[in-house]
Amino acid sequence: MTIAEKGESIVALSASQAVRLQEMRFCRVLQTSDEGVWRVTDVSRVGVVGLDGLRLIIQPKTPLRSLIFMASYGGSQIAVDDHAFSFEADSDLPTALAASLLHAIGSATRRGLLKGYVASDETSTVVRGRWDVARQLKVRPGIPSPVELTLDDYTEDVAENRILRAALSALSRQERLPERWLKELSVALVMFGDVSDLRVNGPLTMPPLSRLNAHYQPALRLARWVIEATSWARQAGTTAGSAFLMNMAHVFENFVGTVLRESLASDGFDVELQASGWNLDVDGRVRMRPDIVISRRGQVITVADTKYKVWGAGSGSPPNADVYQALAYAVTAGVPEAHLLYVSGDVEPQRYLIVATGTTVVAHAISLDGTPEELIERVQEMGAALSGNRKEQAAGQSPR
Template sequence: MIELTEGALPVECELTTEQVAALVTARAVRVGPGPRAGLWKVRDNGYVGAAVIGGVEVRITPKTPVDRVFFLLGYARRPRGWRQEEVNAGEHAELLPALAHAYAMAADRALRQGVLQGYLEMEEALPVIRGRIREADQLRRRYGLPLPVEVRYDDYTVDIAENRLLLAASARLLRLPGLAVQTRKTLRHVIARLAGVTALVPGRPLPAWLSSRINTRYHTALGLAELVLRGASYELDDGTAVRVNGLLVEMWRVFEDFVTVALTEALRPHGGRSELQDKRHHLDHGQRVLLKPDLVRYVVDAGGKEIPAAVVDSKYKISAGPGGHGADLYQMLAYCTALGLERGHLVYAKGEAEPYRHVVRGAGIEIAQHAIDLTLQPADLLGAIERLAGSIIRSDGDRELESCRSW
């Protein structure tokens, strides 16, 4: 087992050639040669969680408190419905045991009032008529015979999307290592309560569910269940999907999703419209170089035309290389140039960069560098995002920078 901490120094460990090849292929960690043959240096590669890769169990502890990671994940998915007080990570410092504990408690709490039931559309061949006859299927499959009857009807059952997600997440967590005895006991109890629910087919998309008053008590458990199930796979830079026997979370994606979603909510009262991952802009007239800023805010000008008013890009870590965050500045300069803006905004996690304002020589463009402290309590963290939104709205660069420094 290899135990790592996000952003910490590499750990030296003995690995076989096959194990090194598996770790390098998965890209969940970075592997480099050690001081002697057979000894390797292993460090994190932007992921946190736990997984078994090539027979090696890897555990990566996030540098951000686990309960704060839960908040970032949950808020990005449901900014207006995430209830942090219902997510209890217990005393666990590692992501996987903490997530399993929080999910088990939430699922058990959701099922205490009974298993949720709902209507499910069924299509079957029955000896009696129930619901509506599927006439086309009856003629095609039964060749004019009166029985059985091809029918479609609504069945009131526990076999609905919400319960299928809870069953799948519970079963998956039970297969993973490192869970506390009490957590495993609670998960088994949850599975027993979900008798009659169909297991999900591996590899198929997760079933969709709609938030409603009826399933309110399920909301927190369902949010955590989706984190468990989506954390079982991730995509490499080339788009290749990789399945892992564990749960890994990309912290840069968590940070990016939270900043853009929370900033969209904070900008909403100021009017305009925010577009996430805007792919409508190119750097060149030939439209061969696609630009994809994390957030572009649009407003309507005096002529009734929608125009870009602000551009924001989030960066969880300083770019690697001798230029440090130089590559980030060049990227933002390209965004501002293509969008016709005089100011752009880079948002970092505090500790990776400090607030600063860069003035580009000969271009008349300013790039404001902001820093968000992820260790803040949720309410204070959202307050920092609101102040960031206010600084983006204001056109006075000096006041904007002063607001950044006040954090």
Template structure:
């Protein structure tokens, strides 16, 4: 098998590509593909935020992250479930490549979840049976078979392994099964997981409709594995139809991952609930105009007592320090809509010194912060702890944080 190895935001010149490989890089991996100057059959390829692997025929198209794989795995694991994350997890440093690292992390969390055995629970079943079981579904019976006695449309509760938690694990495992893995141990772990879930219905999920699991003391030990499965499925592992053949792939949008990590880690540092520190889609209604037509969905917002106390945005890009104009305009719109005296912009890369832009006309301070994703997990979380203090300070309109540079706009 041929492996075409690329790196996030790095241009590789004069690549020989088939038409299908070229189109997959453009449409699925969202890379920029341009003809090489002076050539009729070569291409210059520049990946964007999307990393992962897609099998196209006998070619493995692999885009690796610009940060170390161990750091990407930390972001992925922590974003899925902060409470259960282990800083000394051996899977962080042992991965030879991106795909093997992601699969290794997933199977490790699944092995921990299944140590007590396969989780069972009650589920509602609707079926047509020759005898009564549970309750007769009269509405369905009369609609489907008016005037007929059998079979009976019934609804009953079944207690078995075919529950949402196991279905999510199986869905993620099946997506990862056909990817090229380096290491027999991880490959066997993945197949062992699939075999252990053989009594579970094979689910089909759309990335925008991944089920949410309610956590109780009975299923809490499943949470790290299930939340990672939900995150992988939500970020989309495509099955690219080509006739009747499925092309397996693992796709991770680093911009989505970075945003999810920042929100999850700040939520954890603030001891806030998802309702108090929601995602943009789940944010309480926020509009820029009086008519309510300009809907805003900030990446970060904090609602400790039902009122917005902090607003912010996350950008997976490198910043030279003072912040980029378009990003600051967006941040100012958030501050204007919430009538807050401050808002914070967080970049994935940039100088360690924070910046502040004072906007006299709007009486707003715009803070610009940078995270260093190359730092070890402990140091990265210390940066998050510092940001959590700024969340409170910015929300309360307190004085400029120590070390912030004042910039006028």
């Protein structure tokens, strides 16, 4: 059974299935006048859910090809490889991610697994590595032998490989994944046999980008979304393997922010994502966290918030709450404009002048149809519009 991420879907569910779906807190499930028929709305995630023998596919409003590309996009991915996105158009999300992740891992590990130095502790009578004096005094004060040591091992058991292994393992546990991909996942896992399990407590911490792991970035980004999609299901109380749900709002925000950061850097702009330390009131009790803050030489130029919502021609004005939020960001930053970035077709930006403050809120729509190159080009054009003619202006004070 399939439900749409956009709008509402009418589905046949048992009472227990409807209750379980509502308990997962990613959609609203409302009973209709017909017994056993339910209305599903306000869907905030896409993927697959298993409910008492029923396989429920949440179909994204974004084309799968674009979705996978946005999830895998990284600074090292200069050229787009169409083969990575050649899966069937009607594939569900776990299948599409499995196909793309395997391809990305194959490209990343073509010359073998990444290796690095990992510190490990050892107790020995033979001194090698570094003597950990603090640990020696704590464990056996006044006793010279055995010696507490710290060794730097050159190994494949690094954070990057642990993340890839965890994503492969998570996908291999998915129910009803096509046999072909299950076999390929099993083969790929063999390569990571000497890599330890990843322990995730809270949000996944990604290794910092470096010259050594740049070729791993597309695979790591895909792996991150796989791990989040499966770990969220466990946190929501579903049974193991019964749900694979991806937060498309986060994917859209990260993709747009990453492209803006890369495209504006050459002009001297800094792009901060999920900016912290912003407060609306003097006492700091009303906190804010704008998605995108563009600054130059330490001064904020403009603020933008991504909205994974359809908006465009015929949609009317943006929701009032979105405009209020953008206005609060602009007033706090002391800038004349703030921007709302929606998902939709090719429509002209709409400007809303707030008379009381002299602030303009601009609503944009970014189409997610087309090729990966077209997606990047649209966001780059958006970056030029956001920085605009204010490159040389000092625009307000720090919101801190």
